[in-house]
Amino acid sequence: MKTIFNRLSTFWQMSIITFVIMIGIFIVTYLAHFFLVKVWIFDQEKDNVRAIYDQIAIFFDIDNIDYVSYLRTFDLMDLDLVIYNENKEIIFITDNVPELIYKTDAPFEVFIESRSIDSDGKIILHGPIYLRGYKNYIYMEKEIEIYEDFVDNVVPIMLTCVLIIVLLSLIAGIYISRKFLNRIKILKSTMENVKNGGVSDRVNITNPRDEFDEIGIVFNSMMDEVEKSFNLQKQFVQDASHELRTPLTILKGHLRMLNRWGKNDKDTLDKSLKIASDEIERLIKLVNDLLYLTKMENEVKENLISKSIDINGVIEELIYGFDVLKHEVRFEFERDGEVYFKISKEHLKQLIIIFIDNAIKYCDKELKIIKIKTYEDEFQVYISIKDNGIGIKKEEIGKVTDKFYRVDKSRKYNNSFGIGLSIASQLVKLYRGKLEIKSEFGVSTEVVVSFQK
Numbered sequence: 341m342k343t344i345f346n347r348l349s350t351f352w353q354m355s356i357i358t359f360v361i362m363i364g365i366f367i368v369t370y371l372a373h374f375f376l377v378k379v380w381i382f383d384q385e386k387d388n389v390r391a392i393y394d395q396i397a398i399f400f401d402i403d404n405i406d407y408v409s410y411l412r413t414f415d416l417m418d419l420d421l422v423i424y425n426e427n428k429e430i431i432f433i434t435d436n437v438p439e440l441i442y443k444t445d446a447p448f449e450v451f452i453e454s455r456s457i458d459s460d461g462k463i464i465l466h467g468p469i470y471l472r473g474y475k476n477y478i479y480m481e482k483e484i485e486i487y488e489d490f491v492d493n494v495v496p497i498m499l500t501c502v503l504i505i506v507l508l509s510l511i512a513g514i515y516i517s518r519k520f521l522n523r524i525k526i527l528k529s530t531m532e533n534v535k536n537g538g539v540s541d542r543v544n545i546t547n548p549r550d551e552f553d554e555i556g557i558v559f560n561s562m563m564d565e566v567e568k569s570f571n572l573q574k575q576f577v578q579d580a581s582h583e584l585r586t587p588l589t590i591l592k593g594h595l596r597m598l599n600r601w602g603k604n605d606k607d608t609l610d611k612s613l614k615i616a617s618d619e620i621e622r623l624i625k626l627v628n629d630l631l632y633l634t635k636m637e638n639e640v641k642e643n644l645i646s647k648s649i650d651i652n653g654v655i656e657e658l659i660y661g662f663d664v665l666k667h668e669v670r671f672e673f674e675r676d677g678e679v680y681f682k683i684s685k686e687h688l689k690q691l692i693i694i695f696i697d698n699a700i701k702y703c704d705k706e707l708k709i710i711k712i713k714t715y716e717d718e719f720q721v722y723i724s725i726k727d728n729g730i731g732i733k734k735e736e737i738g739k740v741t742d743k744f745y746r747v748d749k750s751r752k753y754n755n756s757f758g759i760g761l762s763i764a765s766q767l768v769k770l771y772r773g774k775l776e777i778k779s780e781f782g783v784s785t786e787v788v789v790s791f792q793k
Contacts, residue, residue: 347421357555358513361505366505370498378461385463385484390452392419393465400471422478423469431476446477454484476609483492527556539567587619648680651714651723654688659712662696669700676715681791683771689769692725694760695787699727701724702785725785732779740777741765 422433426446450467458594460483526543533541542563543556585673594612652675699710705728713724732740741761768775771791779785 352517355510357627358516360507362512363508366502366509370502374494381486382461384465385461385486386452386454389419389463389465389480389482393450393467393469393478397469398477400469419480419482420595421478423471423478425474425476429786431471445456449588462513465571469497509683527559530559534563538569539563561761563727582734584623586623590619591616602750615673628772636663649685649688650683651681651688652723653711653724654685655692655714656697658689658692666700666708668706669710670708672711679714679716679721680793681721685769687770691764691789692723695725698760699729699785701778703727703729705729716793721793723789724786726784731781731783732784733779733781734779737777737779741775 420434423431423467423689425431442756447468450465452463452465452467455462455464465478465480467478468686469476530541530543542560543553545553545556545560548557568759594616597610598677607646641748663671678754696710709728711724711726713722713726715722715724741764765775768789768791773789773791775790776790777785778788
């Protein structure tokens, strides 16, 4: 049965589940009401029978009373009773009391109970009673006519209601299922449009507080990210193709020239070989940068670095290396005590080299001054690198970490491919840090990297 149910569509599964739940609620409610009414009726009749017993007991204590005539009045009340003495001799009996009932052991005190026989109900009282000072016993039975009438009249009505509820539950189940699935179909239709026509389609949002619209909002947000990534990837391919085309075109031109006549001219040969060598170096750097960037984008974000390294020591090593090669650069390194952080030494070196390299390339001064500062507070570690270069326009600061973006589009400062800061940004994100760039155009640029301890 379960297998058959699982094979049904979601629409019919929801319809059946809703139908069963509503029928179940109705049946449980009906049975609870039926039981409570029954208990209430029986309790009321028990009180009535006990009150009659108390009246008879008081009446029997009066001397010279015609109790037979008095007891006969109970026939009109559908009350059957028998009074017998300790020797099981009958003192009074109505017509409908079974003989076996009062031949049972006599009770020591009043005993009262309710019984249900098919659709009938009875209240039975059995207890002692005194007549002219002698102990006797009374047995009473009273049919509960209200209960019988309740069963006879209410049950057919309830059965009719069950049939109506069954029909309404089925209709409600189908309606609820259809309403639910219609919202899902809207999302499905949008997904199909995205699949067939591109990533620009979005789910129409009518009520942001609606649960289905909340799913639509999440889907739209996800598609915004997908479209952004798609456009960035497209732009990346275009930019990469452009960057590759330039050195390849130069190489092709010089090789053709050498093939035609340049190989016989030593000066032309030497010059073309040097240019070709420089362009090959540029191609190697571009490929390496692209490979490193791809590695950063695909690397697991949860790094497993467990040992803290001396940030100041790594920076001092790098400054020494640049001092040997770049005599036109002056470094000013300010330390605020020892600074340690859990990061790969190679990653930290790559990060600092990118910032120093950019500071050197994008500087038009004869003396290039690079100020480096490390400090920390209770929660974070900071690394600041400030230059005296050409600066960045305010509207371009947010774009400099994009792939292939260069602040200066001219050939003067474009001996790089605009990938360095993208790699730096990925490295900072890898360690859940923050990269902030402050710049005054024509004056200086400061890069501040912060990591949480």
